[in-house]
Amino acid sequence: MIYQSTKDKIDQLMQSYQKLKKAHESALIEIAVAEIPEMVYNSNAIENSTLTLKDTEEILIYNQLRRNYNLREVYEAKNLAYIIEQLLHIPNQKLTIELILSLHKTLLTDIENKIAGRFRCGKERVKVWGHIGANPAFVHELMNDLVNTYNNNDLYFLDNIAYFHAEFETIHPFCDGNWRIGRVLINQQLMKLGYPPISIPNKNKKSDYYPLFDSYVMKNKYDKFTEIFALLLMESLHKKITLLTAKKIITLNQRAKNNHKNINSSLNKAKRQTIPAFKMREKRMISADFCE
Numbered sequence: 452m453i454y455q456s457t458k459d460k461i462d463q464l465m466q467s468y469q470k471l472k473k474a475h476e477s478a479l480i481e482i483a484v485a486e487i488p489e490m491v492y493n494s495n496a497i498e499n500s501t502l503t504l505k506d507t508e509e510i511l512i513y514n515q516l517r518r519n520y521n522l523r524e525v526y527e528a529k530n531l532a533y534i535i536e537q538l539l540h541i542p543n544q545k546l547t548i549e550l551i552l553s554l555h556k557t558l559l560t561d562i563e564n565k566i567a568g569r570f571r572c573g574k575e576r577v578k579v580w581g582h583i584g585a586n587p588a589f590v591h592e593l594m595n596d597l598v599n600t601y602n603n604n605d606l607y608f609l610d611n612i613a614y615f616h617a618e619f620e621t622i623h624p625f626c627d628g629n630w631r632i633g634r635v636l637i638n639q640q641l642m643k644l645g646y647p648p649i650s651i652p653n654k655n656k657k658s659d660y661y662p663l664f665d666s667y668v669m670k671n672k673y674d675k676f677t678e679i680f681a682l683l684l685m686e687s688l689h690k691k692i693t694l695l696t697a698k699k700i701i702t703l704n705q706r707a708k709n710n711h712k713n714i715n716s717s718l719n720k721a722k723r724q725t726i727p728a729f730k731m732r733e734k735r736m737i738s739a740d741f742c743e
Contacts, residue, residue, distance in 0.1 A: 452674045453681050458607065460724075461681065464688040465646065471695050479647075482694055483539050488512060489650060489732060491531045494634050496653035497660070500524050504733060526562050527631075534558060534635055535648075542642035548591075548598055554635055558628045566626040570594065577623050580661075582668055584623030593622050601640075609684070612640045613676035617667040637680070647691055649683035652730070682724050690729035690736075697738035703728050706737055 472479055492507040502510070502524050509515045510525055511532050534557050544550055556568025570590045571577065577584040585593050601615045616633055623629045638648035651660060663675045693700060703721060707714040721728035721735050728737040 453609070453677055457681055457685075461685060461688070464685060464692065467692055468647070468688050469645070471692060475695050478695060479691060480539060482691060483648065484536060486648070486650070487532050487535050490535060490648070491528050493650050493653045494531060494631050495524070495527055497634075497651070497656050498630055500527065502528060523562055526560075527558075530558050530560060530562070531631060531635075535638070538635070538639055538642060539648075542639075544639070544643065546598055546601060546636070546640060546643070548594060550639070551594070551598075551632070551636065554639075555625055555628055555632050558632060558635075563627055570624045571626055575626050577626065577629075579620070579623055579629075579664075582621070582664070585621070590622060590624045594624050597622065607677075608644055609677045609680050610673075612637055613673045613680055615640070617664065617673040617676055620664055621668055641684070646684060647687045649680065649687045650730075651679070651683065682722075685724040686729045689724065689727040690731070693727060693729065693736075693738050697740065699739040700736050701739045703735035703737050706739070706741070 488508045488511045489504060491511065492502065492504045495502060495507070501521065506517075506520065507528050509517060510520070510528050516525070534554055537557075538544075552568050552570075559567035566575075571584070571587040572590070573587060575587050597615065597618050601611060604611060606614065616637055619633050619636065620629060625632065634651055637651075641648060659679065663673075663679070666672050666675060701709075703717050704714055706712070707717045717726070717728070718735065720726045721737075726737065726743065727741060728735050730736070
């Protein structure tokens with residue numbers, strides 16, 4: 452769980468974001484669209500895609516294939532990018548089973564059409580490391596229950612999203628594409644509530660992301676997901692606010708040098724979001740005018 456001080460900070464950032472959004476709505480959409488290649492890269496890299504960020508940008512932005520890419524990975528990048536962009540333009544959709552199935556169908560189109568847009572059934576069992584996904588005979592019922600619970604409970608919104616994500620991945624309702632759809636749904640849920648999307652980074656996934664599922668399966672605890680989502684949401688809010696208000700943006704390394712600061716200390720503060728730093732194209736950035 453997160454402290455009230457963190458909730459208050461998110462509320463304060465959100466108030467600033469909403470004020471800016473009224474005057475810069477089109478600019479925010481442009482920023483969000485520009486973020487898509489990096490979001491796609493991170494989500495697919497978590498699933499061990501061999502595409503680099505540069506590869507992903509060339510495929511999505513320039514429609515160029517400079518080497519003999521794995522064709523499946525090209526479709527994975529394009530399909531995921533299409534899903535993210537569509538959600539940006541229609542952020543107010545209610546979370547439903549039909550929406551989840553539609554997103555999954557788009558994700559696996561031209562990749563695995565036979566299983567696209569449907570839950571596991573029959574003898575379609577899946578294994579996630581040492582965890583066995585839910586019995587396919589009960590997947591649809593479990594997903595109905597999960598969606599209903601999400602739409603009708605009174606949890607703090609990040610706790611609600613964290614619980615949904617942990618339970619969704621535990622059920623593992625699809626034959627393939629569960630993780631990527633799960634991360635898409637995090638952003639669908641955030642944007643439905645008016646928040647900007649977040650990007651779970653590929654870096655440190657083995658220490659800061661995957662182990663959290665073990666904790667949920669074994670101890671029924673999802674609070675660490677809430678903590679991660681809170682940090683990523685603050686970072687996303689800091690990024691949007693800075694891009695719309697800062698005169699100049701520099702790397703955190705450059706700021707440390709300019710101000711004779713210890714870079715490791717600055718990086719730790721950025722990780723904890725006690726300074727308004729954010730990642731952009733895998734580098735930590737901050738407003739040149741920021742003073743602690």
